[in-house]
Amino acid sequence: MVAPPDNDVLWARGLHHTHGCTTALTGVSLGVREGEILAVTGPRGSGKTTLLKCLSGQLTPTEGEVWFNSSPVHTLSSPSRERLRLDRFGWIDTEPQLVPELTAWENAALPLLLRGTGQRSAKHTAMEWLDRLDVGMCARRRPAQLDQSQRQRIAVARALASNPQVLFADEPTAPLHLSDGTQLLRTLTTAARSHQITVVLATHDPEIATIADRTVCLVDGRRSGAAPSDAEDDDAESRAACSLSV
């Protein structure tokens, strides 16, 4: 087994994944550096969501390895993966997934409360992020009383409030108007850079991908421009070898 490079916070090798009879990933290898903003681009159905879910431990790849901070994720038990996601990862979905019974601040504070942070401190942190995302005035309202843009901002506040080491964002601006989406992305990337949060951002929009430090493109479940899996594996392995030899 090849060890992952030390400077990659996330590292995947030879990922394959099938949903029932549908192949979503075929031999994807990549590394994500600490503090990097990586865009995963590609047309609809190219495997972006599946890749983010495999990297974040929501899905176990059918084949292949995922490492986080040089520890294997693909071999973890389901409860350990859940713990890892709660403690280290943030997730922003295309559609804001909020708890309807909770107010905006309670939604934003939820990961902190689940981690055991005291209510006063969790609320304070949640309120700071809601203010930063221009939805502080909505703190006491429930999701049904808010519009789509406000709900998505609360979902972003929730992801950032937990101070994740890696933030996964799956087409986070897709439901928003252009100006709303641009502003949201600006806040997200500024926050990520100032807090040293690594971001893996899936988008089919090349314009949005320009905010990233680096782009990986998927086509039909493979990295575009790479020959089938062996070349991708070689790429990841040679980076690993380089990193281990210095």
Ligand SMILES: Nc1ncnc2c1ncn2[C@@H]1O[C@H](COP(=O)(O)OP(=O)(O)OP(=O)(O)O)[C@@H](O)[C@H]1O
């Ligand atoms: N739960 C599922 N069950 C069956 N097939 C699925 C499932 N999820 C994804 N797929 C299929 O796997 C392939 C990759 O889907 P995925 O959602 O990862 O791609 P994507 O690039 O994120 O697409 P989109 O931009 O439309 O979200 C597609 O053919 C999709 O139809």
